[in-house]
Amino acid sequence: MIADQIVNGVILGSMYALVALGYTLVFGVLDKLNFAHSEVFMLGGYVGLSWFALGAPLWASVVVAFVICGLLGLFVELVSFRKFTGRDAQITASLSSLAVGIVIVDLVQKHWGSEPVSLPLPVELRTAGFTFMGVTFNWLKLGILGFTLALMAGLHVLVSRTALGRNIRAVADNPTSATLMGVDVKRVNQSTFFIASALAGVAGVLLAMRTGFATSDIGLSFGLKALAIMGIGGMGDLRGAVVGGLLVGLLEGLAFQFGLGRIADIAVWILMIFVLLVRPAGLFGNATARDVRA
Amino acid sequence: MSEPVLQAQDLAVSYGPVQALRGCSLHVGEREAVTVIGANGAGKTTLLRALSNMVPASSGAVRFRGAELGGRATHRLARDGMLHVPEGRGVLGTLSVLENLRLAYDVRPSARSFSVALDDVFACFPRLAERRQQKAGSMSGGEQQMLALSRAIVNQPDVLLIDEPSLGLSPRMVKEAYRILRLFKERGMAILLVEQNVRVALNFAHRAYVLRQGRIVMEGESAALLSDPEVMRHYLGGPVDSAGGEAVS
Numbered sequence: 001m002i003a004d005q006i007v008n009g010v011i012l013g014s015m016y017a018l019v020a021l022g023y024t025l026v027f028g029v030l031d032k033l034n035f036a037h038s039e040v041f042m043l044g045g046y047v048g049l050s051w052f053a054l055g056a057p058l059w060a061s062v063v064v065a066f067v068i069c070g071l072l073g074l075f076v077e078l079v080s081f082r083k084f085t086g087r088d089a090q091i092t093a094s095l096s097s098l099a100v101g102i103v104i105v106d107l108v109q110k111h112w113g114s115e116p117v118s119l120p121l122p123v124e125l126r127t128a129g130f131t132f133m134g135v136t137f138n139w140l141k142l143g144i145l146g147f148t149l150a151l152m153a154g155l156h157v158l159v160s161r162t163a164l165g166r167n168i169r170a171v172a173d174n175p176t177s178a179t180l181m182g183v184d185v186k187r188v189n190q191s192t193f194f195i196a197s198a199l200a201g202v203a204g205v206l207l208a209m210r211t212g213f214a215t216s217d218i219g220l221s222f223g224l225k226a227l228a229i230m231g232i233g234g235m236g237d238l239r240g241a242v243v244g245g246l247l248v249g250l251l252e253g254l255a256f257q258f259g260l261g262r263i264a265d266i267a268v269w270i271l272m273i274f275v276l277l278v279r280p281a282g283l284f285g286n287a288t289a290r291d292v293r294a
Numbered sequence: 295m296s297e298p299v300l301q302a303q304d305l306a307v308s309y310g311p312v313q314a315l316r317g318c319s320l321h322v323g324e325r326e327a328v329t330v331i332g333a334n335g336a337g338k339t340t341l342l343r344a345l346s347n348m349v350p351a352s353s354g355a356v357r358f359r360g361a362e363l364g365g366r367a368t369h370r371l372a373r374d375g376m377l378h379v380p381e382g383r384g385v386l387g388t389l390s391v392l393e394n395l396r397l398a399y400d401v402r403p404s405a406r407s408f409s410v411a412l413d414d415v416f417a418c419f420p421r422l423a424e425r426r427q428q429k430a431g432s433m434s435g436g437e438q439q440m441l442a443l444s445r446a447i448v449n450q451p452d453v454l455l456i457d458e459p460s461l462g463l464s465p466r467m468v469k470e471a472y473r474i475l476r477l478f479k480e481r482g483m484a485i486l487l488v489e490q491n492v493r494v495a496l497n498f499a500h501r502a503y504v505l506r507q508g509r510i511v512m513e514g515e516s517a518a519l520l521s522d523p524e525v526m527r528h529y530l531g532g533p534v535d536s537a538g539g540e541a542v543s
Contacts, residue, residue: 166397174387176348180378182401
């Protein structure tokens, strides 16, 4: 049923968007790629799963993943970004964060094994739902979608309306001018990493709920796609990450519908090649400005 | 005389092997407008950067309101009352006019509310009222300079460090910028102005320092320097040698 696949695509896309937002937020503020991001996202699934296995309610698992992955983001900022402030240190910071990501994967595999670990959601939670106009809606899926959309709306408000968001945009615009205006760039960088990583952690739990398991290779597959989505949407552009994520999710859903499952996994990369050829700065990107746009 | 608001003692700065500033001492008193003049590359911008700790001083000390700064973080200085408007104005182009002003206000909230401070800004620069929602980067250079100066209106610093406010502006806009700087002076804001436009600067300030190749070579009342043929000779300066080269401006 095509409508089912559209719904699935939107849900998948919203999770892509949540991860891509973190990439683009960090890039917008620091002008650097955080390659540890996809593995922080991966870890989120395991953190949520472990808490759930300990008997914590679902919402608490989400909160714990939010906090722990946010703190891990602070650690990544400290070891891979704090020291490398010059514009010419972009590659240094990216290499360092790549290494942190690989270490995270290794530690996860040491602790949980390299096989996927299942998240034992009660059957009734996984299946409960309703049918509307021939489309089957599942409460769990709808809950995931609603929650991701709420988080994105929250991030939009944070960046565009609050003092912290204004400081984030000020640093993204020009760190030197922001400093002279009294903005503590270090604090802003930390906040940015916390928010980006916490959202990725939440996306990790939500994906584990959706698929029913957590796996250590998800960072390389799902996580790297989110990086491509940032490129498609425009580096540093929050709208771009959301639109790009939904677009890719829909494309994959439709590919499955038409029996092109083989294409689904590669669709995002092909899309990125074409988008970049036509618009090198991405759909919403601005070729000159380094900033964060909400 | 009471203690100066801002005081530098033997301040020196090196960029690698290049000595950009070689032991500069100066002070800015309460309600005083002071200018540092000198040719391009004399070290004027470096001097302001050293005062607000954007570049580390290799030796010397800065005292602000009687306290040794000793490498206090630059962003804290804006909170403590030292506002530095850099060369190129330092306006945040992707933020709106209102957001730029709010940033300057929030960092040092005063007894008067933000909206009262805004009224003050718009009374000085009616043009900015029309453009309050506009992205600062989409405005003309002159309007951006108005915005840069307006930040001092809402921030109300104890001392304003301002770098080349006339740079790149039309003669009419230069006049406009100095009209506002005069207003600041009348209100009793201490100002340290760096300016290449010697005549404009000396007409504005109470006192002046002449910087040449990283050294203060002359100081005195503006009026006295204005009528001193030596000043013009120093300002024109001849060829700048390698030690005070372009890069350190």
